[in-house]
Amino acid sequence: MAHDAHAHDDKNNSVLKIALNLAITCFFSGVIIAGAYAITEPAAAAQRVKAKNDAMKELVKDAETFKAIDGKEGWYQAIKGGNVVAYIVPASGKGYAGKIEMLAAVTTDGKAMDFKVLKHAETPGLGDKMVEPKFRKQFTDKEPKDMVVVKVPTDKNIQALTGATITSRAVTNGIKEAVEAVAAYSASQKK
Structure with a gap:
């Protein structure tokens, strides 16, 4: 035992x-x-x-520094010679294959300058052409009212990427909203 x-x-x-x-x-x-x-x-x-x-x-190539804006998450002032020369803000749109995340550069008087795509899942060879300069430069100096996607080229609006109208609209709407937000913020700062 x-x-x-x-x-x-x-x-x-x-x-x-x-x-x-x-x-x-x-x-x-x-x-x-x-x-x-x-x-x-x-x-x-x-x-x-x-x-x-x-x-x-x-x-914003000529900026010397970038300063985060209090109370505005992800917003930055681009500063040159002690003056704000532009704003850089987050932007996004719902693309063909999901959310497109971007950074938008906006002038102090509320016009688009340029944008950079940070994250996307758009179709290679179609929607992913949104990152190319040919598409991006259409936004330079545009006010929100002119940010309309068209299929037939005009000098005034944004020509859609061939075979990627949904992507084109998603980017355009995202940048348009960012520019409008900056214009509203900029106006509130002048009061």
Whole structure:
């Protein structure tokens, strides 16, 4: 009888050892993962900030600095010689294959300058042509009232990308809303 009790204790001990080893392994794995995150996350965050700064610099080439606007998430003033020369604001539209996320550069008097697409899932060879200069430059110096998508080219409006009218409208509406928001903000600052 004593022998059976001893075997039972050994079995319990080995289960306990396995459980303990697992717990220790899990703990150290957690420490390693947390440590790796603590090291890589600041670098990733810094990379995201750099990517955003590069995008803003690309949109307003002559700006010296970019200053975040209090109370307006993702909004920046582009500053040159101590003066605000443009605003950079987030913009988005619902494209053919989902949300299109952009950054829009807007003049202080409420006209579009340029935009940069940050994220999209539009059709390669069709909708993704929205990133090309030929399409983007149609927005330069346009007021919201002229941001209308047309299929037949005009000097005044935005000509749709061939085979991608939904994408063209999504981008145009997103930029138009961003320009209108900046115009309203700019007017409120002058009061």
